[in-house]
Amino acid sequence: MRLFSRKSIHMTAVVVAFALAIVALRVEAQSPRRSFTKPSVAPSPAISEYSDSNWAIHDSPNFMVWCPAGEVSPAELGQHCEALRSRLIAKWLGNSNPPVWSPKCLVVLHPSRSSYLQSVGVEAADTAGSSLVVCRASKVVSRRVDLRGDGIDFRTAALPHELAHVVLAELFPGRSLPRWADEGMAILEDSVSKRSLHLRDLQTAWVDGRLFHLRDLLQMREYPVSQDWGVFYGQSASVVEFLVNRSNTRQFVNFLARLAEEDLDAALRETYAITDVEELDRLWRASLLVDR
Numbered sequence: 067m068r069l070f071s072r073k074s075i076h077m078t079a080v081v082v083a084f085a086l087a088i089v090a091l092r093v094e095a096q097s098p099r100r101s102f103t104k105p106s107v108a109p110s111p112a113i114s115e116y117s118d119s120n121w122a123i124h125d126s127p128n129f130m131v132w133c134p135a136g137e138v139s140p141a142e143l144g145q146h147c148e149a150l151r152s153r154l155i156a157k158w159l160g161n162s163n164p165p166v167w168s169p170k171c172l173v174v175l176h177p178s179r180s181s182y183l184q185s186v187g188v189e190a191a192d193t194a195g196s197s198l199v200v201c202r203a204s205k206v207v208s209r210r211v212d213l214r215g216d217g218i219d220f221r222t223a224a225l226p227h228e229l230a231h232v233v234l235a236e237l238f239p240g241r242s243l244p245r246w247a248d249e250g251m252a253i254l255e256d257s258v259s260k261r262s263l264h265l266r267d268l269q270t271a272w273v274d275g276r277l278f279h280l281r282d283l284l285q286m287r288e289y290p291v292s293q294d295w296g297v298f299y300g301q302s303a304s305v306v307e308f309l310v311n312r313s314n315t316r317q318f319v320n321f322l323a324r325l326a327e328e329d330l331d332a333a334l335r336e337t338y339a340i341t342d343v344e345e346l347d348r349l350w351r352a353s354l355l356v357d358r
């Protein structure tokens with residue numbers, strides 16, 4: 067399992083097709099890779115492309131689940147997805163009775179790495195999960211999660227993280243979350259063992275003096291270069307956790323909403339009574355010393 071537990075690298079690509087006003091978001095997770103190909107929106111096969119294969123399919127209120135026939139119960143996986151969705155929406159959107167998803171989220175559990183890569187593209191090589199949300203005119207028109215099922219505990223290793231990305235895409239329809247926030251929030255849904263690996267990356271970066279100043283991290287528009295992935299994910303998760311623990315998830319979402327409307331320092335002052343990002347950086351680093 068070392069291959070999928072050593073690192074958790076996630077990629078997101080946003081493509082805006084101006085003519086059609088389409089925004090597509092792709093997220094791949096669980097990569098141990100050190101090299102990085104700038105992501106693009108990978109091919110997303112239509113369901114008909116699977117029709118010749120031996121798939122078992124189940125519809126639940128919010129999901130359409132495809133599994134290799136006879137291996138995993140799609141009904142059971144669908145139930146698991148429904149429970150996860152409810153928990154994530156209640157946590158991040160504050161809605162305990164959300165409307166059903168239309169369209170439903172397609173969840174494809176792939177029997178092999180090659181099947182998985184055929185769907186998500188070779189740039190996701192060595193990843194274990196991927197999600198794709200497509201918006202048109204601020205409305206979600208497609209949701210999809212692809213998972214590798216070959217020898218990987220997809221229920222804990224990839225599904226919660228990827229489903230978090232799908233749910234979080236609804237926070238501000240038609241607008242992408244800042245990278246650090248999107249990944250940091252999704253990592254909070256990862257297993258304890260995976261999060262401890264991110265923490266280890268963070269500690270290594272601390273010792274090596276490679277931490278980002280929070281002004282740089284919080285204003286980062288794209289993913290950093292590949293050698294900074296470890297610190298990026300570890301630090302993003304840590305900062306999200308720090309801010310959430312300072313108040314609660316709703317306040318953190320309020321902060322993200324303000325960030326879209328005003329500058330970083332003003333958003334910090336109004337949401338957290340923190341003077342500016344310099345003070346946030348000091349407070350966050352001090353919290354690391356306490357935690358060590």
Ligand SMILES: [Zn+2]
Nearest residue numbers: 076095249252
């Ligand atoms: Zn991710």
